[in-house]
Amino acid sequence: MPISKGLLVATFSLLLNIVWVFCIPPLNAPDETAHLMAVMEVRKFGRLPQVHYTFETNPKGEPVESYFDPGIVEYARKYGIPMGCCMVPYESMQPPLYYVGVAFLSLPFPPDPQPLLYVGRLLSAVLGAATAYFIWAGVRQIAPETRGLALFSAGLIAILPQFTANSAALTNDTLVNLVGSASFYVWFRGLREPQFDPYLFKAGALIGLGFLAKLTALSLLLPFILVIFFRAKDSLARQPVGKQRLSLLGRATLFGLGALLAFLLIAGWSILRNAFEYRDWTGSANALKWMSLNFSHANLLDAQLLANFLVATFNSTIGVFGWTDVFLPQAAYVLALLEVISLTCLTVVYLRRYFSRSNSRPPNNYSRLILLILVTATIAVVIAYLQFNLSVNLQPQGRYLFLLLLPFSLLLSVGIYKLSTTTRHRRVLLVLPLLWLGLTNLIGLYTVLGKWGPG
Numbered sequence: 001m002p003i004s005k006g007l008l009v010a011t012f013s014l015l016l017n018i019v020w021v022f023c024i025p026p027l028n029a030p031d032e033t034a035h036l037m038a039v040m041e042v043r044k045f046g047r048l049p050q051v052h053y054t055f056e057t058n059p060k061g062e063p064v065e066s067y068f069d070p071g072i073v074e075y076a077r078k079y080g081i082p083m084g085c086c087m088v089p090y091e092s093m094q095p096p097l098y099y100v101g102v103a104f105l106s107l108p109f110p111p112d113p114q115p116l117l118y119v120g121r122l123l124s125a126v127l128g129a130a131t132a133y134f135i136w137a138g139v140r141q142i143a144p145e146t147r148g149l150a151l152f153s154a155g156l157i158a159i160l161p162q163f164t165a166n167s168a169a170l171t172n173d174t175l176v177n178l179v180g181s182a183s184f185y186v187w188f189r190g191l192r193e194p195q196f197d198p199y200l201f202k203a204g205a206l207i208g209l210g211f212l213a214k215l216t217a218l219s220l221l222l223p224f225i226l227v228i229f230f231r232a233k234d235s236l237a238r239q240p241v242g243k244q245r246l247s248l249l250g251r252a253t254l255f256g257l258g259a260l261l262a263f264l265l266i267a268g269w270s271i272l273r274n275a276f277e278y279r280d281w282t283g284s285a286n287a288l289k290w291m292s293l294n295f296s297h298a299n300l301l302d303a304q305l306l307a308n309f310l311v312a313t314f315n316s317t318i319g320v321f322g323w324t325d326v327f328l329p330q331a332a333y334v335l336a337l338l339e340v341i342s343l344t345c346l347t348v349v350y351l352r353r354y355f356s357r358s359n360s361r362p363p364n365n366y367s368r369l370i371l372l373i374l375v376t377a378t379i380a381v382v383i384a385y386l387q388f389n390l391s392v393n394l395q396p397q398g399r400y401l402f403l404l405l406l407p408f409s410l411l412l413s414v415g416i417y418k419l420s421t422t423t424r425h426r427r428v429l430l431v432l433p434l435l436w437l438g439l440t441n442l443i444g445l446y447t448v449l450g451k452w453g454p455g
Contacts, residue, residue, distance in 0.1 A: 005151050006136035013132040013158035013167075016441070017125035020168030023448055026117055027081050028322050029169035030397070033072065034091035035099070036117055036170055041067040041092070042103040043111045049092035049099060050277060053286045061290045063088045075113040093287035095270060097212035098123075098172035120170035127174040128167025132158040134181035135406050141188035142370050142410070149417045152430050153409035159437045161319030161328070161444035166399050173399055176214035179206055180403035183220055184377075187227045191369060194234060203227065204259030208266025215282055216403060219384040223377040228255045230369050291393040298389040298396070309389070309396045317398025319444045324397060326451050332440055339433060346415025354418075374407045 027033050038049040045067075053061035067089050102120040109115035136154035143149050157163055166173055183206045190197045197203055207224060210217025232251035239245075246254065264271075274283035300306045312320075318336045319328050354367075381403050389395060401408075416433070420426030 005147070006133045006140070006154065009136050009151065009154045009158055010129040010133035013164075014125055014129035016158065016164055017128045017167040018122070020164050020445070020448075021118070021121045021125055023445055024165070024168055024321070026079050026114065027076050028079065029165070029171065030323055030399075031091055032117070032170050033076050033081055034089055035172065036072055036113060036120070037067065037069055037089040038092045038094065038096075038099045039102045039106075039116050039120060039170070040069050040072060040111065040113070041089070042096070042099050043106060043116060044069075048096045048273070049089065049094075051089055051092040051287065052278075053290045055286065055289070060293045061286070063090065063290065067092065069113075072113050090287070093284055094172055095212045095214060095283070097209065098175045098214075101175075102170070117170055121168055124167050124169060124171060124174040127178045128163065129158075131167075131174070131178045131181045131405065134178065134185045135409055138181060138185040138188055138406050139410065141185060141192055144192075146417065148426070148430070149413060152417060152434070153406075153413040155434055156412055156437060157405050157409050159434065159441045161437075161441045162317055162398060163402070163405070164441060165319065165321050165444065165448075166402070172214050173402065176210055176217050177402045177405060179210040179213055179217055180220065181406050182206055183210070183224075184406045187224070187373065188370060191227070191230060191234070191366060194231070194238065199258030200228065200231065200255045201258055201262040204262030205266050207259070208263040211263070211267040212270055215284055216381075216384060216400065219380045219403065220377065222380040223373050224259070226373055226376055228252055228259065230373075231255050288392050292391060295393040297391060298386075298394050300386075300390065312396035313398055313401075315398075316396065317401065319440065320397075321444065321448055322451070326447060328440065328443060328447055332443060335436070336440070339436065340412065343412040343416055343433065346419055347411055347413075348415070350415045350418045374410070378404055378407050 027036070041047065041049045049067065052064040054064060055061045102116065102123055105123060106116050106119040109119065132154050135157055136150045139150035139153045140147070166177075183203065186197060186202050186206060190200070190203065203224065207217065207220060210220065229252055232248055232255055235251050235255075236246075236248050270283075271281050274281050277283065278286065280286070298305065298309055300309060314337065315327070315333050316324065318333060320326065351371075381401060385400050388400070412433070416429055417426065420429050
């Protein structure tokens, strides 16, 4: 049996991620100290991490240190991490699934900071590789007749410097990114093959896993509602005339209940825990309130601040490392911007042709549904990103948009792939962006080692 090209991409991604795991010095990734604190609490005491705030006695609130690990503080001091990043377990407000997974996998090792850190990083490397695989699988569902498009799309993400850096860090971002790419795959396969996930149990379970990974996964609910509606409409259309027992609304309700049941079976216990522990079903309300009162927000009405926000978001999508203080050479971002603009323009040109009335082979209804879902998901995630920066904490970091890795990969790949006139022409054109991104990835590694490596 031939090896799936998706598995080849995932294997390559895993190997590259592992290289980054051992090139990034300990704790030199965003919030890695606080994530490690949450893992350590689970590992040492067998309890889920938590953090509370004293709004009852202090209008601005103060974190109540439910857990503090001096070993992590000493470990962080050894690598020059600012002590302010180590004194508060602020990431303990996050859903616990990733931390429990790291703690479980670390059981063969002593509960010391270094082995726990690298077990977590290696788990992230695996999750990143799985994300690349599901991007490949999702694009295969969108365009099964163009296998090269899936390979090219997944390859772009696998060698994106920021993606590999994130996939080499101790962070729950890697788990929620996997949930996002897997969700797109399950949605699109279900639309193509109605017998797959017939009651949306798989799709609902993935939303539940996302809820246990990171609350940003809830921004997928809006496109998922569209998926439910489209599945219900398709189910109604496939019923023989005279045997339509349920209306469109009835079928949508049935599918929604199936998804809700799966969601509650996966995440219901966490909702109950949050309600008892925090008096809040997400467990994040007080933490977000504390951030909002104590940190700066984006002011996008100021033209200069808006420009800085957009530049920071774009740069950190391509590659900004460390605690967002280690940058690629400026030329790399300029070239990246030119490439993104060029590839996006090609995709826009292709889509205009494909969906135009003059197209001799008009698009099928499936293509329109896919495009609508992708656009809706993009709008929902971007709105959530902007809302967080505007009202909670100014954090213009592209990694918060990585639920959109699959749409992003398609935006860059569809046009250049479809507009290539011949197979040979296509191969040359596709190799160029991959070579450029691969070189940028190597420059990222050199930048990291140049700043933190020996000498």
